[in-house]
Amino acid sequence: MPLFITKRLLMALATVLVVSVLAFLLVHAMPGSPGAVSLGAGASQEAIDEVNQRLGWNDPHVVQFFSWLGNAVRGDLGISLIDGRSVSADLASRLPVTASLAAGATLVSAVLGIALGVTAAVRGGMVDRIIGGVCGMAVALPAFWIGIIFVYLLAVQTSVFPATGYVPFEVSPQDWAMSLALPVITLAVGGGAFLARQTRASMLEALQQEHIRTLRATATPTWKILYVHALRYASLPIVAGIALQFIQLFGGSVIAEQLFAMPGLGQAVQNSVSTHDAPSVQGVVVIATVVVVAVNLVLELATKFLDPKLRAS
Amino acid sequence: MKHLNSTARASSAVLAGALLLGSLTACGGGSGQTTAKADTGSLTLAVDHDAASFGFDPLRVVGAQRQFFEGLYESLMSLQPDGSAGPGLAKEFSYNADNTVLTLTLKDDVTFTDGSKLDAELVKANLDRRSDPALSAYSAVAKGGAQEIASVDVVGPTQVALTFAKPQPGFENNLTSTTGMIVGKNGVTDSASLSATPDGSGPYTLDPSTVKGNKYVMVKNEKSPEAAKYAFNKVIFSVVLDPQARANALVSGQADVAMLTSNTVDFAKSKGVGVSQIGGTVNTMVSFDKIGKTSPAFAEEKVRQAFQYAINRQALVDALHKGDIPAWNALPKDSPGFTKDLDTKFAYNPDKAKSLLAEAGYPNGLEFTIVAGAQTQTDLQAVQKDLAAVGITMNVKMASSTDEAFAAVATTPLGYAALDWSNPVGFMYGAVLNGFTNVQKATDEQLSAATGELAAAKDEAAIKAAATKLNTRLVESGWMIPLYEALTNQGYNTKKVAPVQFAGTNAYPLLSSYKPAS
Numbered sequence: 001m002p003l004f005i006t007k008r009l010l011m012a013l014a015t016v017l018v019v020s021v022l023a024f025l026l027v028h029a030m031p032g033s034p035g036a037v038s039l040g041a042g043a044s045q046e047a048i049d050e051v052n053q054r055l056g057w058n059d060p061h062v063v064q065f066f067s068w069l070g071n072a073v074r075g076d077l078g079i080s081l082i083d084g085r086s087v088s089a090d091l092a093s094r095l096p097v098t099a100s101l102a103a104g105a106t107l108v109s110a111v112l113g114i115a116l117g118v119t120a121a122v123r124g125g126m127v128d129r130i131i132g133g134v135c136g137m138a139v140a141l142p143a144f145w146i147g148i149i150f151v152y153l154l155a156v157q158t159s160v161f162p163a164t165g166y167v168p169f170e171v172s173p174q175d176w177a178m179s180l181a182l183p184v185i186t187l188a189v190g191g192g193a194f195l196a197r198q199t200r201a202s203m204l205e206a207l208q209q210e211h212i213r214t215l216r217a218t219a220t221p222t223w224k225i226l227y228v229h230a231l232r233y234a235s236l237p238i239v240a241g242i243a244l245q246f247i248q249l250f251g252g253s254v255i256a257e258q259l260f261a262m263p264g265l266g267q268a269v270q271n272s273v274s275t276h277d278a279p280s281v282q283g284v285v286v287i288a289t290v291v292v293v294a295v296n297l298v299l300e301l302a303t304k305f306l307d308p309k310l311r312a313s
Numbered sequence: 314m315k316h317l318n319s320t321a322r323a324s325s326a327v328l329a330g331a332l333l334l335g336s337l338t339a340c341g342g343g344s345g346q347t348t349a350k351a352d353t354g355s356l357t358l359a360v361d362h363d364a365a366s367f368g369f370d371p372l373r374v375v376g377a378q379r380q381f382f383e384g385l386y387e388s389l390m391s392l393q394p395d396g397s398a399g400p401g402l403a404k405e406f407s408y409n410a411d412n413t414v415l416t417l418t419l420k421d422d423v424t425f426t427d428g429s430k431l432d433a434e435l436v437k438a439n440l441d442r443r444s445d446p447a448l449s450a451y452s453a454v455a456k457g458g459a460q461e462i463a464s465v466d467v468v469g470p471t472q473v474a475l476t477f478a479k480p481q482p483g484f485e486n487n488l489t490s491t492t493g494m495i496v497g498k499n500g501v502t503d504s505a506s507l508s509a510t511p512d513g514s515g516p517y518t519l520d521p522s523t524v525k526g527n528k529y530v531m532v533k534n535e536k537s538p539e540a541a542k543y544a545f546n547k548v549i550f551s552v553v554l555d556p557q558a559r560a561n562a563l564v565s566g567q568a569d570v571a572m573l574t575s576n577t578v579d580f581a582k583s584k585g586v587g588v589s590q591i592g593g594t595v596n597t598m599v600s601f602d603k604i605g606k607t608s609p610a611f612a613e614e615k616v617r618q619a620f621q622y623a624i625n626r627q628a629l630v631d632a633l634h635k636g637d638i639p640a641w642n643a644l645p646k647d648s649p650g651f652t653k654d655l656d657t658k659f660a661y662n663p664d665k666a667k668s669l670l671a672e673a674g675y676p677n678g679l680e681f682t683i684v685a686g687a688q689t690q691t692d693l694q695a696v697q698k699d700l701a702a703v704g705i706t707m708n709v710k711m712a713s714s715t716d717e718a719f720a721a722v723a724t725t726p727l728g729y730a731a732l733d734w735s736n737p738v739g740f741m742y743g744a745v746l747n748g749f750t751n752v753q754k755a756t757d758e759q760l761s762a763a764t765g766e767l768a769a770a771k772d773e774a775a776i777k778a779a780a781t782k783l784n785t786r787l788v789e790s791g792w793m794i795p796l797y798e799a800l801t802n803q804g805y806n807t808k809k810v811a812p813v814q815f816a817g818t819n820a821y822p823l824l825s826s827y828k829p830a831s
Contacts, residue, residue: 082366082367083525084508085508148557151558156561164359258555259555261555271363
């Protein structure tokens with residue numbers, strides 16, 4: 001197991017490094033230089049050259065990359081070309097917003113999806129068909145549209161939830177939960193429906209296994225058969241689905257962040273790309289990659305833990 | 314499909330139900346709590362852009378950000394409710410006989426956030442930064458600018474003189490906006506510090522609860538004598554980019570005032586909020602190339618005129634900009650130069666467009682490419698159909714970068730922009746005759762003459778006559794092909810805020826003009 005973890009950690013580090021190189025090259029492939037971006041369209045070439053010189057833009061790419069990497073390892077992702085603020089500090093303030101959104105939406109979609117999927121598989125018949133139909137529709141509906149409907153019904157018409165904004169947890173846990181409620185539900189509907197379908201399929205397969213029949217024959221309590229043995233057997237694809245949901249929601253949070261005016265990474269990406277703020281773009285790409293790689297790593301470890309055959313190997 | 318007995322089904326259903334209920338409770342907070350009632354001590358404005366995306370240096374932004382920076386900084390002159398210029402940091406001003414020197418007498422009791430005091434040296438230090446290309450507010454007064462300041466001289470501790478490259482009657486109006494805002498000594502010396510910390514003498518200071526790009530919180534500046542003129546103890550600028558989300562924030566009580574797009578006005582009104590409106594921004598196709606360098610056909614005035622007849626403005630507004638006003642005038646409807654004659658003279662007439670093209674030597678039409686941005690693509694695609702109907706093939710190319718969008722002024726014959734005509738003379742000199750919309754250096758004697766006439770006009774009748782002449786020529790020459798005038802809409806919670814008033818024709822109300830509902 002330690003060898004497995006070490007290998008996977010090295011793989012994860014390599015992935016982050018490769019993506020960092022690609023992000024660096026992409027930023028350099030963008031038209032315009034940092035000087036031109038920070039000084040604007042009316043700047044003289046001399047002024048632009050001066051800024052570029054100060055930022056080391058004219059150094060060889062290898063030198064620039066390793067300089068950036070050295071700083072990044074120490075937590076310094078550079079400064080924004082637009083407002084001169086620390087990229088690390090900006091992203092650190094935004095990460096909790098996106099992480100709360102993605103984690104909340106993943107949790108809600110997992111609970112909903114597993115509950116509905118197990119119910120559909122166990123109850124069958126009309127219940128199964130109704131859940132299947134509802135999930136089919138929910139998967140097809142765009143998150144943006146779902147969000148608009150929820151806002152209209154629960155914020156505009158009834159004022160149950162706030163329509164926009166984000167309250168940090170440390171300011172008020174209750175307001176934090178309220179500010180996350182609608183965006184989380186908006187993102188969770190599609191994910192929950194997807195997981196419900198996945199859970200149903202996995203449970204159907206699990207319930208037909210020999211060892212489940214044996215357990216039934218030995219009068220093992222039903223809840224134990226369902227939620228300990230069958231669900232555990234079915235859990236591998238479900239766990240993979242949940243992890244993928246998190247990754248997808250983390251990346252897709254830009255929709256909810258725009259609709260609900262939340263200061264997360266999605267909003268940062270939008271701003272930095274539209275203003276050609278290269279260090280910010282690079283910072284967001286690397287942070288997002290680290291999150292995705294970390295989630296994948298956790299997924300692999302969870303899979304290893306859940307599957308006795310893999311664990312033995 | 315049934316795989317377990319009834320006890321099993323019941324068990325799974327109960328657990329599923331519990332999980333479902335639990336998840337809904339978790340995500341809903343489990344209460345029917347409503348949003349907090351508005352605090353009468355605070356005013357929340359939902360705005361459509363991040364005014365401080367460049368940090369807190371007011372000189373890095375232009376007029377559209379005045380309202381935001383008005384909270385943090387004071388200007389040399391202040392914008393008055395009627396749109397005129399009144400005393401600000403300068404309590405008095407005077408011109409020399411030929412309007413080439415403007416002398417300002419400053420207040421002597423002004424303190425900045427950094428503790429520094431206002432004096433003539435500080436004003437000079439601010440204005441002497443005008444050669445810095447990053448300071449957009451100074452572009453017109455920098456060397457070569459339409460209103461170039463040749464030198465700034467300290468006359469006395471509280472007196473400073475601005476010498477212009479050419480006569481500038483009425484220059485004091487420019488000092489009501491960000492151009493006139495004065496930054497404290499620390500901010501001027503170390504301008505990088507302004508990226509995170511404002512250094513002004515305005516009625517408010519920035520509160521630490523600000524979240525950059527999302528929510529800017531300002532609290533009363535106890536050191537400012539001007540603060541008493543501002544009704545609310547706290548002002549929050551909430552950045553909500555999505556138009557529908559802004560309307561929702563207003564209707565649901567999260568914002569007290571919101572900038573609304575025309576297509577959300579009806580929705581907002583239907584929910585009982587008040588809406589104040591003002592025009593002023595004309596969305597216009599602009600002929601970049603009037604000499605045929607990038608497309609020979611555009612050298613012909615008749616070709617440019619054909620565009621005026623070919624475009625169905627009413628259909629464009631009906632389809633894409635419900636609530637806005639179709640425009641045949643280059644200047645907005647509230648301008649003294651606005652004339653109904655242009656509305657009828659250039660009314661939609663595709664046959665006339667075809668005949669003009671034929672007269673110009675293009676009976677089979679012409680083809681060119683226009684560069685679009687994300688905001689303009691839909692409009693251009695709508696116009697594309699009208700032009701195709703008269704034989705003009707307009708290829709719409711999405712700009713792959715801001716650089717490409719900027720470069721289009723030199724590489725393509727036609728562009729599209731939202732033009733603010735609050736200062737027609739400045740705009741003509743700064744952008745149309747000598748600036749970015751005319752990199753090919755085309756000339757038009759009538760336009761130059763009309764602009765000069767407007768600059769020199771002293772009374773209302775003369776201004777109207779000159780402005781009308783200018784407006785008419787802009788359209789007849791095809792230098793401007795107006796499409797529609799966008800209304801600026803301020804929605805407000807009638808229970809919390811008194812009806813919003815605009816300062817003259819300025820699209821952004823004075824921050825001091827927001828008052829609690831009586």
